[in-house]
Amino acid sequence: AQTVTQSQPEMSVQEAETVTLSCTYDTSENNYYLFWYKQPPSRQMILVIRQEAYKQQNATENRFSVNFQKAAKSFSLKISDSQLGDTAMYFCAFMKARANAGNMLTFGGGTRLMVKP
Amino acid sequence: DAGITQSPRHKVTETGTPVTLRCHQTENHRYMYWYRQDPGHGLRLIHYSYGVKDTDKGEVSDGYSVSRSKTEDFLLTLESATSSQTSVYFCAISESPGAYNNEQFFGPGTRLTVL
Structure with missing residues (x-):
């Protein structure tokens, strides 16, 4: 079974600054x-960013980027130029690559991010 | 936004009563899921469906049943609600397990309180 761990229950950041949310996972899957x-x-629930494990290049979506370290089973989210609208709970999630069945998501416990003016 | 609705959006019920939550989609997606969200646990999968009348259990399926008689509707039933089933319930849909279209789209959630 897969597990996803988010070790930071709460974080805060000043508007316009950068913040990094941590996520680690445990799996025996390769894909x-x-x-x-x-x-x-x-x-x-809004999808922010996605990373395929077979891709070495880190995914980027505007102000959001990830640091994917497959060997370390780490998947952190960096938010640049934080905005008040980024205030939210953030969940890291894992999905096995399965060709012919439903793709179940395994979620971490979440990190509550507060962006301060 | 993906066309997913959940009904009811809020419900308060008493222990021992049956409860049915409905998820309705207009996207014609094959896969549908029910998750529950509890503090500290993120979302956990209850049941999912991979087609009409095809369903399977998730991580926390005890005390829940599901049915899918039409592509667009996925029902979650609590046969005899307990206080431990107080939670926020989310429905999600996805088109296929393929690499480029496996994103899950979530409904607005149903807050269920069992007294």
């Missing part, structure tokens, strides 16, 4: 996907 989801106070 898989990793995700960061954002959950603002509205409770809606």
Whole structure:
């Protein structure tokens, strides 16, 4: 079974600064996907960024980027130029690469990020 | 936004009563999922469906059953609700397990309180 651990229950950052959220996972799979989801106070789950394990290049989406270290089973999220709208819960999630069945997500416990003006 | 609705959005019920939550999608996606969200646990998979009448258990399936008689609807039933089932329930859908379209889209959630 896979496990995902987010060791920082809460974090805060000043507006316009950079913050990094940590995530580690445990799996025996070689092919898989990793995700960061954002959950603002509205409770809606929003995909922030995705990384395929077979790709060495770290994924980037505008102000969001990841540091994927496959050997270390680490997948951190960096938010640059933090904005007030980034205030939310952030969840790291793991998905096995399966060709013919539902892709179940395994989530970490979440990190609550507060962006301060 | 993906067309996913959940009903009801909020429900308060008493221990021992049956409860059914509905997830409805307009995207014609094959895969549908039910998760529950509890503090400190993130989201955990209850059941999922990979087609009409095809379902399977997830990580925390005890006390829950599901049914899918149409592509667009996925029902989650608590046969006899318990206080430990107080949670926020999310439905999700995905098109396929393929590499480029395996993103899961989530509904708005249902907050269930069992007294």
